[in-house]
Amino acid sequence: MFDYYNLEPVLMWIHSTMCGLMPEWLAFTIEGIAVGIFIMVMYAVLAIILIYMERKVCAAFQCRIGPDRVGGRGGLLQVPADVIKILTKEIISLKNSDKFLYALAPFLVIMASILTFSCLPWNKGGEILHMNIGIFFVLAASSIGVLGILLAGWSSNSKYTLIGAVRSGAMIISYELSIGLSVLTMVILCGTMDIQEIVAYQENGWNIFKGHLPALMAFVIYLIAGNAEANRAPFDLAEAEQELTAGYHTEYSGMHFGFFYLAEYLNLFITAGIAVTLFLGGWMPLHIAGLEGFNTIMDYIPGVIWFVGKTFFVVFLLMWIRWTFPRLRIDQVLILEWKYLMPLSLLVLVIMTVMKVFGLVF
Amino acid sequence: MNADNIILVKAEDLYNEASRLRYDAKQPMDYLRDIVGMDWGEEGLGALYYMECTATGTRMVLKAVTADRDNAFLPSVCNLWKTAKIKEREVFDFFGIRFTGNPDMRRLFLREDWKGYPLRKDYDMNSNPLNMENEENADVTEEYTLMPDGTIKGKENVVFGSEDFVVNIGPQHPSTHGVLRMRTSIDGENIRRIDPILGYIHRGIEKMNESLTYPQTLALTDRLDYLSAHHNRHALCMCIEQAAGIEISERAQYIRTIMDELQRIDSHLLFYSCLVMDMGGLTPFFYGFREREMILDIMEETTGGRLIQNYNVIGGVQADIHPDFQRKVKEFIKHLRSVIKDYHDIFTGNVIARQRLVGVGVLSREDAISLGATGGTGRASGWSNDVRKHHPYAMYDKVDFREITRTEGDSFARYMVRMDEIMESCHIIEQLIDNIPEGEFRVKTKAIIKLPEGNFSTSVESSRGEFGVMLESHGDKYPYRLHYRSTGLPLVDTMDTVCRGQKIADLIAIGGTLDFVIPDIDR
Numbered sequence: 001m002f003d004y005y006n007l008e009p010v011l012m013w014i015h016s017t018m019c020g021l022m023p024e025w026l027a028f029t030i031e032g033i034a035v036g037i038f039i040m041v042m043y044a045v046l047a048i049i050l051i052y053m054e055r056k057v058c059a060a061f062q063c064r065i066g067p068d069r070v071g072g073r074g075g076l077l078q079v080p081a082d083v084i085k086i087l088t089k090e091i092i093s094l095k096n097s098d099k100f101l102y103a104l105a106p107f108l109v110i111m112a113s114i115l116t117f118s119c120l121p122w123n124k125g126g127e128i129l130h131m132n133i134g135i136f137f138v139l140a141a142s143s144i145g146v147l148g149i150l151l152a153g154w155s156s157n158s159k160y161t162l163i164g165a166v167r168s169g170a171m172i173i174s175y176e177l178s179i180g181l182s183v184l185t186m187v188i189l190c191g192t193m194d195i196q197e198i199v200a201y202q203e204n205g206w207n208i209f210k211g212h213l214p215a216l217m218a219f220v221i222y223l224i225a226g227n228a229e230a231n232r233a234p235f236d237l238a239e240a241e242q243e244l245t246a247g248y249h250t251e252y253s254g255m256h257f258g259f260f261y262l263a264e265y266l267n268l269f270i271t272a273g274i275a276v277t278l279f280l281g282g283w284m285p286l287h288i289a290g291l292e293g294f295n296t297i298m299d300y301i302p303g304v305i306w307f308v309g310k311t312f313f314v315v316f317l318l319m320w321i322r323w324t325f326p327r328l329r330i331d332q333v334l335i336l337e338w339k340y341l342m343p344l345s346l347l348v349l350v351i352m353t354v355m356k357v358f359g360l361v362f
Numbered sequence: 363m364n365a366d367n368i369i370l371v372k373a374e375d376l377y378n379e380a381s382r383l384r385y386d387a388k389q390p391m392d393y394l395r396d397i398v399g400m401d402w403g404e405e406g407l408g409a410l411y412y413m414e415c416t417a418t419g420t421r422m423v424l425k426a427v428t429a430d431r432d433n434a435f436l437p438s439v440c441n442l443w444k445t446a447k448i449k450e451r452e453v454f455d456f457f458g459i460r461f462t463g464n465p466d467m468r469r470l471f472l473r474e475d476w477k478g479y480p481l482r483k484d485y486d487m488n489s490n491p492l493n494m495e496n497e498e499n500a501d502v503t504e505e506y507t508l509m510p511d512g513t514i515k516g517k518e519n520v521v522f523g524s525e526d527f528v529v530n531i532g533p534q535h536p537s538t539h540g541v542l543r544m545r546t547s548i549d550g551e552n553i554r555r556i557d558p559i560l561g562y563i564h565r566g567i568e569k570m571n572e573s574l575t576y577p578q579t580l581a582l583t584d585r586l587d588y589l590s591a592h593h594n595r596h597a598l599c600m601c602i603e604q605a606a607g608i609e610i611s612e613r614a615q616y617i618r619t620i621m622d623e624l625q626r627i628d629s630h631l632l633f634y635s636c637l638v639m640d641m642g643g644l645t646p647f648f649y650g651f652r653e654r655e656m657i658l659d660i661m662e663e664t665t666g667g668r669l670i671q672n673y674n675v676i677g678g679v680q681a682d683i684h685p686d687f688q689r690k691v692k693e694f695i696k697h698l699r700s701v702i703k704d705y706h707d708i709f710t711g712n713v714i715a716r717q718r719l720v721g722v723g724v725l726s727r728e729d730a731i732s733l734g735a736t737g738g739t740g741r742a743s744g745w746s747n748d749v750r751k752h753h754p755y756a757m758y759d760k761v762d763f764r765e766i767t768r769t770e771g772d773s774f775a776r777y778m779v780r781m782d783e784i785m786e787s788c789h790i791i792e793q794l795i796d797n798i799p800e801g802e803f804r805v806k807t808k809a810i811i812k813l814p815e816g817n818f819s820t821s822v823e824s825s826r827g828e829f830g831v832m833l834e835s836h837g838d839k840y841p842y843r844l845h846y847r848s849t850g851l852p853l854v855d856t857m858d859t860v861c862r863g864q865k866i867a868d869l870i871a872i873g874g875t876l877d878f879v880i881p882d883i884d885r
Contacts, residue, residue: 062648159529163551163866233642234714242537242640243870326714327642329867330551 005302008125035128039118043266044083050265052079053312054319061323086261089254094156097251101155106252106259108148113263113270115141120273121195121282123303134195135187138274139180142229145263146172149238152260153248164247167330168238171228174337175235178225181345182218185352186278189215189361199282205289206281210362214352219279221345226271227318228333231264234325235333242327272314276307280314283307368410368423368817376426377437377463380411383422384442389415391422393731393747394443395821396847398832399453401482402427407434407459412819412832412847416731416745419752423817428459431482435506435514438464445734448855456481456568462508465519471561471884473497481569499545499559521557522547529866533562537640537870540880544857544869551865556858560851564884571844576602576811577676579844584670586846587882589629590824592621594846595674600755601820601831602676605813613801614678619757620691620794621661621673622822623787627698628657629825630780630787637777637874638709641718646709653698660690676811678804688795695788702784710781719774723860723872726771733859734852737827738779739876743771749823761793773868776875812839824849826877846885850878 018027052067055078059066071077093099118128119138131137146169153165187193189211190201201207208215228235239247249260276282283303287295328336355361371379383391395412402408408427414420428434438461440446450461451470458479460467469476474497477489502518509515522528522545532543541562547554567586571579583598584591596618603610635650658668663684665671673680709715725735730743740747748765750758766782768775813835821830830847853876860876861869 058644062645063652064648159527163529167551236642237867240642240867242642243867245536323645324708325643326638326709326712326718327867328714329718329865331865332714332717 005304006124011125039114039128043114043117043262046269047262047265048079048083050269050315051082052076053315054265055079057316057319058323061320083258086258087255091254091256094251096157098155098157101151102251103256105148105152105155106256108151109145109263110148110259112141112144112148113266115144116270117266119195120270120307121199121277122307123283126283126304127196130194130196132192132194135183135193135198135274135278138195139176139183142267142270143176145267149248152252156248156251158251160244160246161248161250164238164240164244164250167240168231168248170330171235171237171333171337172231174334175225175228175341178221178337178341178345179229181342181349182222182225183274183278185214185218185345185349186211188349188352188356195277195282199277199284202281202284205287205362206279206284208279211352211355212361214348214355215279217348218345218352219275221341221348222275222278223314223317225337225341226275227321228337230267230271230318232268232318233322234328237327237330237333240327268315268318269311272311272318273307275314276310280310281306368425370425370427373408373426373428373436376424377439380424380439380442383413383424389418389420391415391420392443394439394445394449394734395421395828396734396830396832396845397446397449397453398843398845399457399459399481400834400843401457403483405429407431407457407482409436409453409457409459410817410832411439412830416747423819433514434459435462435508436460437462437508440464443734444729444732444859445852445855448851452851455479458482460506460514462506462514465505466503466521467505468500468503471564473561474500480566521545522555526554531869533559537873538880539636539873539878542854542878542880542883546866546869548866551867553861553864553866553869556861556869558854558857560854561884563881567885568843568845571841573840575839576813576841579841580675581672583846584672585881586885587824587826587829587849587879588669589632589879590625590826590829590849590882591669591671592618592625592673593822593824593829595672596622596756597820597822597824597829597831599674599676600822601818601833602811602813604820605816605818605833605835606676606807606811608677608805608807610678610805611801611803612799614803614805615756616794616798617679617683617803618674619761620791620798621665621679622756623790624657624661624691626787626825627784628654628661630784631657633780633825633874633877634705634709637871637877638715640870640874641715643709643712643715646705649701649705649708653694653701656694656697660687660694663687663690675804677807678802680804682803683798688798691791691795695791698784698788702781705781710778716774718867718871719777719875720772721770722773722868723864723875724770724772725856725860727769729856729859730771733856735827735856735876736852737823737825737849737877738766738783739776739827739853739856741765741767742775742779744769747828749821749828753821755820755822757794761790763790773871773875776877780877810839812837813841821847826850826853826879848882848885850880850883853878854883 056066067075067078070081116138119134121127149168150165153161186207189207190198208219231238249257283306285298285301285306391413393414393416395414398410400408406427406429411424413422426436428436436459438450450464453459454467455469455471456479478485501522502520505517505519507515526547529546529548530543531546532538533541543559545557567582580595583594586594631650631654635647638646662668664687665673725743727744730740730745736747744767746765746767751765763786766779768779815835815837817834819832821828827849829849832845833841834843836842860872
């Protein structure tokens, strides 16, 4: 069913055509470069869309209009204008900073983000990095980001950045446990770590329906922990601007700061994208058992639209949280994780295992 | 004429006399309102101690003089009232009187390398040319002790040792609400000690006042605590009117009271906005500003100004109220009553907000009185200190209102006191707005106002505490000395007591709930 939009035959055809024209190693190289450029462009475009969305959503919550001057009534060109501005800004270097680590840190952060980004299942046959331990790779790659934050805070040689980095380190390492456990819960349900197969498993029903109670709990835990992982309010203490001016990236300017900023928004998208993959069926359309006509119409909508649509819905949920709640304090953040979320996610893991063994899931 | 009744004590008896008054069985003078440094020229340097008994409301003034201008010493009273510590530093900074027994005799507002003492009458105005060098803050303070044989011995106290990890919160910082710098020693996330460094925007208003005529001095009051502009100016006008014996019309009294309460609502809405923003909730910030904008529009129609309004004048108010004033104020109060629920829904009931505020930064009643933390901060600790109740002025003895007090003394209590005061202010305005009597809004005064000799003082309840005006007149058209009791200075001084042992994030939240405004501290 619904193979209209399967990208795999197209990609295979491109590959075989290129192999016919040139040696295979050259074909792979050219394809690699093309895919790399594609990722970068997607990354930048998505960041612009997300920043625009954040501004508009935040404005709506705050009885404001949001950007409305540059680029027509909707202010569509405001973010591109800001991007051009930040590209032209000077990158300062500080007198007593550790020059090498100071320059390296933003690249670590953005590298972690791009690696994770490449694993998202956009469509059937539309995954860029495909491996049989995909979700495990996502967890591993996303952990590199915290290293960049720690380095940024430490190498800037400033007290504010140091406090911000230490906060961030303590928080992200803690919340990775909950993320890992809730991901593991869904891996048990699906019986695989391969991202495409996790999505394929949801062909006849999204995981959040198939795994019902434990899946729903794992979803909520994942959203909370994912929000913390993306360093967003109410967990934005690493850059709590009212306390530490800008936290770990206080001393960065120009595009170096831009990398942190980009990574923050893309991490939001990635968090939402993984949530969609694990719980909301990835690029699978919405099917309701018994309504054949409805299901067929849903099948005609391309998978990439399903995936992006669902992801933006989850992004909106996360933005809603951000613009409603005040910030937690560091000890409260850690108490929430170690006393409530982590034991709860262990419990959910056990429940899911038992239910899977006894066939209580759909 | 209600000139202050001043009791003169000898410098060497000052401590014993103050101690006797402080621990008096019948009327303990447990609240030191202010210490006003003075330069009486020939008579010498000295200070006036304004004190009050919180139980009965009785006020007293002590005067201590020392004739030796070069080595001026007075005994410190900081063992009796904690607030004396920072007030004595202010007197030292401006008059060069050293207080024996005060452990911290650094300058308070001026640079440490400042030459001379600017509020002395013989101060050379050219002695401190613009200094572009960076200021180094010493980590030690000087303490002077009076030996039994009459000699003075100096000693050094350490503020921050080499083992302290000191972080500068300010002077440029999003949450200090102005140019305030707090040197904060931290242990991980926990605060060990806070040392406020003041004076970044000090304008020398008290010195300027000495060369301005009385109507001219009014212009500077709005620039003290700009969120209590009406209250400040009201206090100074009242003081001059009382001293000169000017009776103002009832209409002016009504207008002044209504304006004061509007200003209080304005300030408390801003308090709400800033507090939630300090705690990371950006959305409620806009709620407060949305309603505050309406108040500013109403004020603008009548006074012509939004922040600096110059409305009260000696003898009444500057202009009559706008024809739409009454209707708009009534509409606004109706609107505010309907939206205040949103404020509580999004913030007061929020689980994170409660976690952050309840039980955090507790200030005991004794400490609040001893530190002179007036206003909502003191009332949240159970100290009934509303000047409107205890020393009524304008129309406050004719209207019915509740003084909001709570007993917890934590950040949440300070927050709730101010939120409830918004509603009380609405209640006061509603009683007055329809009954403004006809009459003059301003009585005619003489072209040149001269006050009789003597000391005069008034106090009003400003948005964030007791604002006082202490005036000494020598019969000229200029004040000999005009001192303002800052509402914010004791509150900043409170930070160290309240924040010790709390987290950095709490420092910001506590600073938000104490609600100080910097231009009022740096007069």
